Amino acid sequence: xxxxxxxxxxxxxxxxxxxxxxxxxxxxxxxxxxxxxxxxxxxxxxxxxxxxxxxxxxxxxxxxxxxxxxxxxxxxxxxxxxxxxxxxxxxxxxxxxxxxxxxxxxxxxxxxxxxxxxxxxxxxxxxxxxxxxxxxxxxxxxxxxxxxxxxxxxxxxxxxxxxxxxxxxxxxxxxxxxxxxxxxxxxxxxxxxxxxxxxxxxxxxxxxxxxxxxxxxxxxxxxxxxxxxxxxxxxx
Ligand SMILES: Nc1ncnc2c1ncn2[C@@H]1O[C@H](COP(=O)(O)OP(=O)(O)O)[C@@H](O)[C@H]1O
Ligand SMILES: [Mg+2]
Numbered sequence: 001x002x003x004x005x006x007x008x009x010x011x012x013x014x015x016x017x018x019x020x021x022x023x024x025x026x027x028x029x030x031x032x033x034x035x036x037x038x039x040x041x042x043x044x045x046x047x048x049x050x051x052x053x054x055x056x057x058x059x060x061x062x063x064x065x066x067x068x069x070x071x072x073x074x075x076x077x078x079x080x081x082x083x084x085x086x087x088x089x090x091x092x093x094x095x096x097x098x099x100x101x102x103x104x105x106x107x108x109x110x111x112x113x114x115x116x117x118x119x120x121x122x123x124x125x126x127x128x129x130x131x132x133x134x135x136x137x138x139x140x141x142x143x144x145x146x147x148x149x150x151x152x153x154x155x156x157x158x159x160x161x162x163x164x165x166x167x168x169x170x171x172x173x174x175x176x177x178x179x180x181x182x183x184x185x186x187x188x189x190x191x192x193x194x195x196x197x198x199x200x201x202x203x204x205x206x207x208x209x210x211x212x213x214x215x216x217x218x219x220x221x222x223x224x225x226x227x228x229x230x231x232x233x234x235x236x
Contacts, residue, residue: 003028003188004049004156009057010212011041011048018044019055020212024190026156031182031189033199033206033220035233040209042192043084046158049190050074050081061156076104080154084161084192086145090134094125097133097144101151111151118147121177139170146178156188163195175201196233200224 004026011019019041026032034042048055051071059066066074075081080101088097098118102111119126122143128136133144142162149157162178163171175198182189182202193199199206200220208216208229216223223229 001028002026003030003062004190005058005060006045006049007058009045009048009055009059011044011053011055013044013053018212019048021057021214022048022207022209022212023214024207024217026188026190028155029186029188030205031191031203033196033203034190034192034209035194035196035199035206035223035229036209037232038194039211041212042209043160044212045209046081046083046160046190046192049079049158075152075154078153078155079158080149080152080156081158082145082149082160082162084164086141088133088136088141088144088148091132093130093132094136094144095129097148098151101148102153104152114151114153118150121181122147137170139166139174142166142174143177146174146181150181150185150187154187156190158190158192160192161194162191163193163198171195171198178202194233196223196229197235 002025007023009019009022010017022045024032034045036042044053047053049059051069051074055067061077098115105111124140125143133141162174179202191199191203203220205219206223207214
């Protein structure tokens with residue numbers, strides 16, 4: 001079943017149109033990558049889904065039209081966003097950041113179990129529970145941002161460049177944990193990533209954006225086999 005569907009989505013900042021026709025679909029429980037150069041419109045695509053930029057075209061989640069909804073309404077439907085730059089609350093402790101992620105939930109016992117699960121998934125966070133988020137390393141902040149989004153128990157996780165600014169080993173650790181989260185939770189994922197090698201460890205299919213348009217869609221294996229993808233995104 002299709003969980004999220006974008007068809008011919010356009011979006012603008014003021015008079016400047018930056019999405020010209022983005023189409024993609026994420027199956028329930030599936031993981032889809034968005035690849036593309038800087039400025040291609042990857043972040044704006046996630047914003048169009050979240051309702052933080054006005055968009056036209058078709059955007060449906062579980063059959064429901066998302067256009068015109070406020071960001072909090074989109075979140076309440078089960079879409080959690082890990083934005084570019086992570087968006088953790090620097091002055092709050094790690095534990096409080098996790099609690100903020102679960103603020104809409106009433107099942108306190110299940111929330112505690114999910115906090116424990118996140119600390120098992122990201123053991124580095126356990127030792128830092130009472131530290132302020134601002135005091136964490138970049139990798140730890142990224143882990144916290146993913147854990148916080150998971151604590152909302154979304155059906156779909158939007159990840160924006162989770163590897164940005166991280167050392168290669170740390171980026172790999174973060175992606176391995178996200179892969180485990182995907183296998184164990186079945187949460188669907190839409191994964192924006194400039195590092196296609198990492199993205200392909202997580203996603204089943206991907207789309208390529210160029211200047212606000214979807215120009216290619218394929219399975220990870222198909223895309224990895226294409227010369228133009230290898231040259232542009234895989235370092236050879
Ligand atoms: N808040 C904004 N106001 C105006 N233009 C923006 C804004 N954010 C992004 N843009 C422009 O929109 C285009 C797409 O940006 P973005 O979606 O951030 O691309 P990507 O995430 O693929 O790097 C770029 O040309 C960028 O300069
Ligand atoms: Mg971006």
